[in-house]
Amino acid sequence: MPRSSRLSRSFFARPTLTVARRLLGQRLVRIEPDGARLSGLILEAEAYVGSGDLGCHAHVGRTPRNTVMWGPAGHAYVYFTYGMHWMLNVVTEADGFPAAVLLRAVLPQEGLGRIRRRRAGQLPAAWTDGPAKLCQAFGLDRRLNGHDLCAPGASLFIERRPPVSDSIVSIGPRVGLNTVPEPWKSKPWRFRIRPDQADSLAKEVQG
DNA sequence: AGCACGATTAACT
């Protein structure tokens, strides 16, 4: 029996809200080109659901930028914004339906030296507590766009961890949709581990 | 070819 297993395509090929909620507490793993392993427990995720969701990039239709979202589940949708930031999403639902989960925060576990270097000048608590921060810390950019997280030998994937209890999860509106109209702006599609519970999550981790 | 803007962050007041 392997000590850890990777989330398979069937995990991601489900309703996006389900995937977003169940990704909490799972472990994002990045194997860098030189073999270094970075990882962190997912603390925050948001659902972006189809072209009818005016907060989702897919609402403008299929473009070169967002085309990965129309593809099969379990692939990384990595996009660039604000002239300097990369964001990591995991594609969800059926092939042909554009949807994804934005990973917004992780609790660093492995590769702390490299993460610290990439996030130089920042306190540890600010290393990976935002979607662009975690991409910077993990060295994720356009090279990972379209990457299959479920493929054997993937350099970016998610390891299965025990599900987290509803008691440590908070749900609220998505962040940063300033110009998105209602009701999309206020849909409670943001899921996160309560900040005061992140430590207890780390303690139950054995390795 | 030009333009407005963004699923953010860090550094301000």
Added chain:
DNA sequence: GTTAATCGTGCTC
């Protein structure tokens, strides 16, 4: 709380 930074993207001309 406010705002500059910075450029790929998608749209208009």
